[in-house]
Amino acid sequence: MRGGSRPSRVDVDTSPGRSIAGGNSLIRGEGVNEKRWVWAVCWMVFVVLNASAARAEQTPLACVTCHEALGGAFAKPIAEWKESVHYLHDIACDHCHGGDATVVVGNLLELSGDEFAAIQSAAMSKAHGFVGKPSGQDMFSMCARCHSASVMRYAGSIMGEAYLQNKGGPSCVTCHGAHRNVMPAVPGSCSKCHKDTTGFAQIDPMNVTDASIAQLSRIRIRLAEEKTLGSKPSLAPRFPGEMDSYQIGLMAFGGVVFLFLIGYLVYAILERSDEK
Numbered sequence: 001m002r003g004g005s006r007p008s009r010v011d012v013d014t015s016p017g018r019s020i021a022g023g024n025s026l027i028r029g030e031g032v033n034e035k036r037w038v039w040a041v042c043w044m045v046f047v048v049l050n051a052s053a054a055r056a057e058q059t060p061l062a063c064v065t066c067h068e069a070l071g072g073a074f075a076k077p078i079a080e081w082k083e084s085v086h087y088l089h090d091i092a093c094d095h096c097h098g099g100d101a102t103v104v105v106g107n108l109l110e111l112s113g114d115e116f117a118a119i120q121s122a123a124m125s126k127a128h129g130f131v132g133k134p135s136g137q138d139m140f141s142m143c144a145r146c147h148s149a150s151v152m153r154y155a156g157s158i159m160g161e162a163y164l165q166n167k168g169g170p171s172c173v174t175c176h177g178a179h180r181n182v183m184p185a186v187p188g189s190c191s192k193c194h195k196d197t198t199g200f201a202q203i204d205p206m207n208v209t210d211a212s213i214a215q216l217s218r219i220r221i222r223l224a225e226e227k228t229l230g231s232k233p234s235l236a237p238r239f240p241g242e243m244d245s246y247q248i249g250l251m252a253f254g255g256v257v258f259l260f261l262i263g264y265l266v267y268a269i270l271e272r273s274d275e276k
Contacts, residue, residue, distance in 0.1 A: 062103040062123040063093040069108045080179035096142055098129035135171070136164060143172050150206060158208045175205075198223060 067074045081087050086095075094101040103123045108116065124130045134142045140160075144151040151172075154160040162169025170193060175184040184190075186205050187197035194200070199219035203212045 060105075061092055061094075061101040062105050062119070063097075063099070063101050065105040066108065066120070066123070077179045080177070084177075084179060084181045086181055091146075094128075096134065098131045099124050100128040100130075136166075139171055139173070140164070154206050157206065158210075158213075 064078055067078045081093070086092075092101060093099070100123055103119055105119055111119070124132075131138065131142075140151050140155055154172075155164065159169045163171050174192075175189055176182060184205075187194075187200035190197045190200050190205070199216050202219050203216050
């Protein structure tokens with residue numbers, strides 16, 4: 001382009017059979033992007049399937065193998081555990097009961113009595129921290145490894161202290177279950193120990209204190225009143241110590257009117273006396 005002249009128009013033939021270098025590059029680029037997406041999706045599917053297969057092919061836990069093979073009451077904890085949140089998060093038997101869950105069991109049907117006893121002794125070894133059924137402070141310490149805040153709160157409550165002192169308080173597994181762990185429904189689960197669970201849903205069941213018991217008493221009184229007299233408060237207070245503001249105002253207004261009437265009556269009597 002010289003002397004400031006404008007470039008001439010260039011017509012490009014786009015009829016079939018003709019190719020455009022730029023257009024081919026764009027098409028090739030789109031093709032590459034599509035292939036990359038396909039490869040990325042295939043890789044993600046492969047990773048997921050491989051992880052699932054690896055989990056399935058893991059050496060089964062010695063605890064699970066033996067308990068399921070023994071059946072009956074021995075297999076029940078395993079069935080319950082497989083329906084729990086612990087199972088979903090790979091919290092296995094040895095996390096709570098200790099022992100060595102990696103012992104290779106093999107085919108139980110081919111084991112002699114001595115061989116089975118040796119495997120059982122290795123899996124339930126005290127040297128590997130086997131504790132069987134944790135209780136008391138040991139249970140609190142075990143659960144606190146994952147749920148420290150909740151355990152500390154419960155251990156300081158009336159029920160937690162009653163459990164630690166062997167006075168009939170519920171343990172963690174009383175409400176949450178030992179193997180099929182759940183969040184207990186309040187007050188439904190409380191009925192296992194308490195005949196009357198009225199108001200339980202309105203207090204903190206994990207931290208029952210003297211203050212919360214007093215709060216529960218007030219809740220029950222209010223619920224009893226509503227059941228007997230309805231939810232609408234009456235004009236006259238039933239419990240002077242718990243009057244609402246409008247009741248106090250109504251009584252104050254009534255007192256003012258009463259004093260006014262008394263004063264007017266005294267004034268009228270005095271006026272008549274003066275007239276006589």
